[in-house]
Amino acid sequence: FLVNVLTYCLPFFVKIVTHMSRVIFFAALICCVLSKVYFKENFDSDFVGKWVISDWKKSEGQQGEWKWTSGDWPVDENNKGAKTTEDARFYAMTTKFDEVFNNDGKNLVLQFSVKHEQKMDCGGGYIKLAAPDTPQASFKGESPYSVMFGPDICGYSTKRVHAIFQYKGKNLEKKEEVACPDDEFTHFYTLIVKPDDTYEIRVDNEKKASGNLKDHWDFEQPKKIQDPKAKKPSDWVDNEMMDDPNDSKPEDWDSEPEKIADADAKKPEDWDEEEDGTWEAPMISNPKYKGEWKPKKIKNPKYKGVWEHPKIDNPDYVEEKDVYKRGPLGIVGFELWQVKAGTVFDNILVADDVADAEAAFKANQIKKDDEEKAKKAFDDKNAPAKEESKKDDDEQTEKDDEDEKEDLKELDSDKEEKSDKGKEDL
Numbered sequence: 016f017l018v019n020v021l022t023y024c025l026p027f028f029v030k031i032v033t034h035m036s037r038v039i040f041f042a043a044l045i046c047c048v049l050s051k052v053y054f055k056e057n058f059d060s061d062f063v064g065k066w067v068i069s070d071w072k073k074s075e076g077q078q079g080e081w082k083w084t085s086g087d088w089p090v091d092e093n094n095k096g097a098k099t100t101e102d103a104r105f106y107a108m109t110t111k112f113d114e115v116f117n118n119d120g121k122n123l124v125l126q127f128s129v130k131h132e133q134k135m136d137c138g139g140g141y142i143k144l145a146a147p148d149t150p151q152a153s154f155k156g157e158s159p160y161s162v163m164f165g166p167d168i169c170g171y172s173t174k175r176v177h178a179i180f181q182y183k184g185k186n187l188e189k190k191e192e193v194a195c196p197d198d199e200f201t202h203f204y205t206l207i208v209k210p211d212d213t214y215e216i217r218v219d220n221e222k223k224a225s226g227n228l229k230d231h232w233d234f235e236q237p238k239k240i241q242d243p244k245a246k247k248p249s250d251w252v253d254n255e256m257m258d259d260p261n262d263s264k265p266e267d268w269d270s271e272p273e274k275i276a277d278a279d280a281k282k283p284e285d286w287d288e289e290e291d292g293t294w295e296a297p298m299i300s301n302p303k304y305k306g307e308w309k310p311k312k313i314k315n316p317k318y319k320g321v322w323e324h325p326k327i328d329n330p331d332y333v334e335e336k337d338v339y340k341r342g343p344l345g346i347v348g349f350e351l352w353q354v355k356a357g358t359v360f361d362n363i364l365v366a367d368d369v370a371d372a373e374a375a376f377k378a379n380q381i382k383k384d385d386e387e388k389a390k391k392a393f394d395d396k397n398a399p400a401k402e403e404s405k406k407d408d409d410e411q412t413e414k415d416d417e418d419e420k421e422d423l424k425e426l427d428s429d430k431e432e433k434s435d436k437g438k439e440d441l
Contacts, residue, residue, distance in 0.1 A: 147345025
C-alpha cells in the first residue's frame with residue numbers, strides 16, 4: 016500500500032519542489048537586479064581630483080594633509096587607503112555618489128573600514144553622508160549632513176561608535192553607546208537603516224546593536240510626561256527602614272578615643288629637646304575605637320512604598336513617521352579632528368542591500384593575525400633606529416649637563432671676582 020502511495024505521489028512532490036525552486040531562484044534574481052550600489056571607494060587609485068579637499072582651517076594653518084598609502088605596516092602593499100598624516104590637525108574632504116540615492120522604501124547600508132595605526136589617543140574616525148548640493152570646498156564641522164557614523168576615541172572615557180541622524184534641524188545621537196575597538200588594526204563598521212524604522216550596527220560584521228529607531232533616538236517627544244499638577248503628599252513615608260526608638264547607646268561606647276599614642280614608638284637617639292621640643296609619640300588609630308554610634312534599623316510601619324509621579328498624555332507629542340528616510344543623498348565625506356594622526360580609511364560602500372556589504376567585508380577583511388605579524392615586522396625593522404635615536408638623546412642630555420656645569424663654574428668665578436673687587440673697594 017505504501018509503495019503504491021509513494022509511486023503515485025512522488026511525481027507531484029517533484030513538481031512542487033521544482034516549482035518552489037524556480038520561484039526562489041527568480042525572487043533572488045529580481046533582488047540582485049533591483050539592489051544597487053550607489054557609492055564604492057576602495058582607493059585603488061590616488062584620490063586627488065576625485066575627492067575635494069576642503070579649505071576648512073587652511074587659513075589658520077590647522078588643515079591636515081591626506082595621503083594615498085597602504086600605511087606603515089600593510090599586509091598587502093597594493094591595498095591602499097586615505098591616511099591622516101599630521102598631528103593636531105583638522106581633516107575634511109568629500110566626494111560625490113555615482114548617482115543620487117533616496118532611500119524611500121529601501122535599505123540604507125553604509126560601510127567602511129578604519130585602521131588606527133597610531134594607536135588613537137584622541138580623535139574621530141567617522142564618516143558623513145550629506146545632500147547632493149552640499150558645498151564641498153567649504154565642508155566643515157558645521158556643514159549640514161544626514162548621517163554621521165563611525166568610531167570616536169578620546170582617552171579612557173570615550174570609545175564609542177557614533178550613530179547620529181540629523182532630523183528637523185537637530186543632531187540626534189544614539190541614546191545607548193556602542194563600544195568601538197581601540198587597537199591598531201583594521202575594523203569594519205556597518206550601519207543598516209531599514210524601511211520599517213529599524214536599524215542595525217555591526218562591527219566586523221558582528222551585530223552590536225539593533226532595534227527600533229524611535230526607541231533608541233529621540234525622534235519624538237515622549238508620549239507620557241509627569242503631571243505638573245501632581246505632588247507627593249506631605250505625609251507620604253517613603254523610608255522603608257527607620258531607627259529603632261527602643262535602642263540606646265551603651266554607656267561605655269565612647270570610652271575609647273579614635274587616636275592613641277603609638278606604644279611601640281621610641282624617641283630618636285639624636286632628639287634634642289632644647290632644639291626639637293618635647294618629644295611625643297606619634298598617634299595611630301585605636302583598634303578599640305567603635306566609631307559613631309547609630310541606632311539599629313527596623314522596618315518602618317508607616318512605609319507606603321516608593322511614590323511614583325503620576326503621568327499624563329503629553330500635549331506636545333506628535334507621532335513621527337518614516338524616520339528612516341534620510342532624504343536624497345549624494346555626498347560622502349570626512350570631517351575630523353585628530354590629536355595623533357595616522358588613521359587609514361578604506362572600503363567605503365553605500366548600497367541598499369545588506370548582502371553587498373557582507374560580500375565587501377568578506378572580500379576585503381584582513382585577518383588580525385596577519386596584521387599582527389606585519390606590525391611586528393615593522394617594529395623589529397625600526398627598533399635599531401629607535402635605539403639610535405635614544406642614544407642620541409642620551410648623548411645630547413650628557414652634553415647639556417656638561418654645558419650647565421661649565422655655566423655654573425663661570426657663574427661662581429664671576430661671583431668670586433665681584434667679591435674680591437668689593438673687598439678691594441672697601
